[in-house]
Amino acid sequence: MAKLSVNINKIATLRNSRGGNNPNVIKAAIDIQNFGAEGITVHPRPDERHIRYADVFELKKIITTEFNIEGNPKEQKFVDLVLANKPEQVTLVPDAEGQLTSDHGWDTIKNKDYLINIISVFHKAGIRVSIFVDPDINMLIGAKETGTDRIELYTEGYAKEYAMGNKQQAISPYVEAAKKANELGLGINAGHDLDLNNLKYFAENIPGLLEVSIGHALICDALYFGLENAVQLYKRQLM
Numbered sequence: 001m002a003k004l005s006v007n008i009n010k011i012a013t014l015r016n017s018r019g020g021n022n023p024n025v026i027k028a029a030i031d032i033q034n035f036g037a038e039g040i041t042v043h044p045r046p047d048e049r050h051i052r053y054a055d056v057f058e059l060k061k062i063i064t065t066e067f068n069i070e071g072n073p074k075e076q077k078f079v080d081l082v083l084a085n086k087p088e089q090v091t092l093v094p095d096a097e098g099q100l101t102s103d104h105g106w107d108t109i110k111n112k113d114y115l116i117n118i119i120s121v122f123h124k125a126g127i128r129v130s131i132f133v134d135p136d137i138n139m140l141i142g143a144k145e146t147g148t149d150r151i152e153l154y155t156e157g158y159a160k161e162y163a164m165g166n167k168q169q170a171i172s173p174y175v176e177a178a179k180k181a182n183e184l185g186l187g188i189n190a191g192h193d194l195d196l197n198n199l200k201y202f203a204e205n206i207p208g209l210l211e212v213s214i215g216h217a218l219i220c221d222a223l224y225f226g227l228e229n230a231v232q233l234y235k236r237q238l239m
C-alpha cells in the first residue's frame with residue numbers, strides 16, 4: 001500500500017496571510033501524523049510564500065514519520081537547509097523562483113551531470129533522493145543514470161485528463177512510466193493535483209507505487225470534512 005505524505009504548504013499559506021501563528025503549522029504536523037499520515041512534505045520556496053526556512057528546523061523536531069523536503073537544489077540556501085535538517089527524503093523539483101506552483105519535471109538528460117553531482121551530496125549525508133519527472137520514458141532512463149533512489153511522477157497531466165472523464169487516457173502514460181521505473185529499479189513516488197476523486201484509480205493502476213505526496217486538495221477538503229477526516233479519507237483511497 002502506498003504511503004500518504006501530507007504536504008502542509010497551504011496550512012502555512014493561511015498562517016502567513018494574517019502575520020501571526022494561527023493556524024499553528026507545527027501543531028498541524030503533529031496532529032496530521034497522529035491522524036495516520038505516514039509522512040510530512042514541505043516545499044520551502046525562495047520567497048517563503050508559505051513554508052518558511054525556519055519552519056523546517058521546527059518541523060524536524062516533531063516529525064515521527066517521514067520528512068520529505070521538496071525544492072530546487074540550484075538554490076544553495078535550499079541545499080544548506082536540507083543538509084542541516086537531514087530529512088528521510090529530499091525531492092528535487094526544477095521550479096523557477098516566480099512559478100505559481102510546480103509545473104514540470106526535470107530534463108534528466110540535459111541536467112545529467114548536475115543531478116549526478118547534487119544527488120551524491122545528499123547521498124553522502126545519508127538522505128534518500130527523489131527527483132520530480134514527467135511520465136516520459138526517456139526522462140526515466142535519464143533519471144536512472146543520475147543515481148537517484150526514486151522518481152516522483154508529476155501527476156497534473158493525469159488529474160486534468162481524469163477530471164475530463166478520460167480515465168484510460170489519463171492513466172496510460174503513468175502505467176508505462178511505472179513499468180519502466182520498476183524495470184530500472186527506481187522507486188516510485190507521485191504527486192501534484194491528486195485528490196479524493198482521482199487518487200484511488202491512480203493508486204490501483206500504478207505498479208510499485210511507494211508514496212503519494214498530497215497537499216492542496218487535502219487541505220481544501222479539510223475545510224469541509226475536518227483535518228482528521230480528510231487524512232483518513234485520503235488514506236482509505238490507498239487501501
Ligand SMILES: CC(=O)[C@@H](O)[C@H](O)COP(=O)(O)O
Pocket residue numbers: 007009010043070093100101102132191192215
Ligand atoms: C512538487 C509538487 O508538485 C508540489 O509539492 C508543489 O511543490 C506544491 O507547491 P505549492 O504548494 O507551492 O503549490
Ligand SMILES: NCC(=O)COP(=O)(O)O
Pocket residue numbers: 007041070152190191192193194213214215216217
Ligand atoms: N509533490 C506533490 C506535493 O507535495 C503536493 O502537491 P499538491 O497536492 O499540493 O498538488
